[in-house]
Amino acid sequence: MNAGRSHHRPWTTGRPRSRRHPDFRLAFGPFLTVTPSMKSRLIRLAVSLWIAGLPWLPSIAAPSPLRVAENRRWLVTQDDQPFFWLGDTAWELIHRLNREEAEYYLRNRAAKGFTVIQTVALAELDGLNTPNALGHRPLLDNDPARPDVKDGADNDYWDHVDFILRRAGELGLRIGLLPTWGDKWQATRGGTGPVVFHEANARGFGEWLGRRYREAPVIWILGGDRNIESDQDRRIIEAMAIGLRVGDGGRNLITYHPRGPGRSSDYFHHADWLDFNLHQSSHGARDHDNGLFTAHDYALTPPKPTLDGEPRYEQIPVAFYMQGSSSALRFDDTDTRQAAYWSMLAGACGHTYGHNSVWQMWAPGRNPVISANTHWREALDHPGALQMGHVRRLFESRPFGQLLPDDGFIVDGPRTGGAKVRGARAADRSFAFVYSPRGEPFSVQLGVVESRQVQSSWFDPRYGTAHPIYRGGNEGLQTFTPPSSGPGRDWLLVLDDSTKQFPPPGTSIPSRK
Numbered sequence: 438m439n440a441g442r443s444h445h446r447p448w449t450t451g452r453p454r455s456r457r458h459p460d461f462r463l464a465f466g467p468f469l470t471v472t473p474s475m476k477s478r479l480i481r482l483a484v485s486l487w488i489a490g491l492p493w494l495p496s497i498a499a500p501s502p503l504r505v506a507e508n509r510r511w512l513v514t515q516d517d518q519p520f521f522w523l524g525d526t527a528w529e530l531i532h533r534l535n536r537e538e539a540e541y542y543l544r545n546r547a548a549k550g551f552t553v554i555q556t557v558a559l560a561e562l563d564g565l566n567t568p569n570a571l572g573h574r575p576l577l578d579n580d581p582a583r584p585d586v587k588d589g590a591d592n593d594y595w596d597h598v599d600f601i602l603r604r605a606g607e608l609g610l611r612i613g614l615l616p617t618w619g620d621k622w623q624a625t626r627g628g629t630g631p632v633v634f635h636e637a638n639a640r641g642f643g644e645w646l647g648r649r650y651r652e653a654p655v656i657w658i659l660g661g662d663r664n665i666e667s668d669q670d671r672r673i674i675e676a677m678a679i680g681l682r683v684g685d686g687g688r689n690l691i692t693y694h695p696r697g698p699g700r701s702s703d704y705f706h707h708a709d710w711l712d713f714n715l716h717q718s719s720h721g722a723r724d725h726d727n728g729l730f731t732a733h734d735y736a737l738t739p740p741k742p743t744l745d746g747e748p749r750y751e752q753i754p755v756a757f758y759m760q761g762s763s764s765a766l767r768f769d770d771t772d773t774r775q776a777a778y779w780s781m782l783a784g785a786c787g788h789t790y791g792h793n794s795v796w797q798m799w800a801p802g803r804n805p806v807i808s809a810n811t812h813w814r815e816a817l818d819h820p821g822a823l824q825m826g827h828v829r830r831l832f833e834s835r836p837f838g839q840l841l842p843d844d845g846f847i848v849d850g851p852r853t854g855g856a857k858v859r860g861a862r863a864a865d866r867s868f869a870f871v872y873s874p875r876g877e878p879f880s881v882q883l884g885v886v887e888s889r890q891v892q893s894s895w896f897d898p899r900y901g902t903a904h905p906i907y908r909g910g911n912e913g914l915q916t917f918t919p920p921s922s923g924p925g926r927d928w929l930l931v932l933d934d935s936t937k938q939f940p941p942p943g944t945s946i947p948s949r950k
Contacts, residue, residue, distance in 0.1 A: 500611055500654045502688050505712055509740040511786045511838050512713065519838035522744055522787020523829045524553040524613060526796045531598055532560035533798040535570040539601050545817045547608040550826035554610055555658065555746065555789060558598060558646065559617035562797065563629045571597055579633050581642040606654040614655045615694060616646050619663030622673050626663060626696065640676035647684020657681050660694040665704040678710040694746055702734050706741065713786065714743035721756050724855035727776050728783035735784035735842060742786035748776040751821040753793035757807050764808040770821035771925040774898050777828045778872040778929065782859040784842040790825045792816045827901030831943040839863040847871060848914060850879025867937050871930040876922030883911050888934035895920060896929040896942040903941040
């Protein structure tokens, strides 16, 4: 195989450019004759200045690799801090966006608090035969043993992948990278294909990819919307996993993206190479309890972290793959919030969001897959994406690595359907959460937080704001009635040990040691 430029480490980052001192050519651009290339720079500068004041955008070197926590429930950083996986599905990022567009997308997601971008090297939408936005294809003669790598920088498909991974790292993001979409290794579920992988070249391609991106901020995601339907399927995936392990020396985590509704644990839970589980609860119905997927994985032995890597997308038609569905009935931000909190309180180590226009980077003039109808740039700022940042802020405002799913202290309240309440508590009993998707009242047994006095607060998942209720005694049963109720009126109760002096829920990030 062509191992590429072994001396070239395009994903490593240099010293971040100061936001206070932008390139003088850009700063004085308005006073010069504006050429097309200068216009492009000015646009990028405008985006940079807009983003610069937003709170989530870091200016740091590429993130170090993640690992599984000692309790096998969370992912952690190298300094043993819990890592909150907040993913966005951008399956066609590498294939469809040029440099300027990719920069815009990555900065938008970093500013909103996303931590993982899920994308694909060999993309779903004819990723082998339709060139990327720069006119390049990934393989010579569609042969995984022959990645199309040319000498020099910025002149082949993989140089563009390098750019995206490097910029993601510079922005503090990690890339959940699928080596290939599933239609390149399995033909039974349709797709553009063509099928190009078998056991031998799957291992070789995995090794090449792992070696090239060993030091990149990647998390490997095998599968690509496919389940294991034969021994041959299993051999291909396991061969690619072995190749990745050999190529990157085991530096980066590996998981598997199944077809929905499906779970990686059904096929690979006991595989040594599967570091954590990932399920796709999919897009089949409103009020589909994706927390049940998480709870299933949480109960398995040996324990492994788990998360919903593809829940219901914002603005995708409800049950689009079922007969009689309507393109006018679509999931909205209410649905995406419900999925996030249901899964997190059932024991997930993070959550992934998606938007029907963003995953495919749809724009007028492109074929609208699954009835996409909003330009991807506009869709980036739809309500659900912003509200995912509130999820992360809430959990990071408490030592969330201690959370355990626990509904036992909820003694009354909706137990089924779209209003189903779900709870979790800290292992040291310093705090607890209860989520009410429709603002329905519920009763809890006080004492779940071990303190003479408990501080209770409402957290508004729509706006990310906290509203204190009371600080008082911590005995007996207490019924809590959220400030509003009905579809889209979800609330989350926070119970805190008053001696811990936690900040208001969702407002700041304490030490998590």
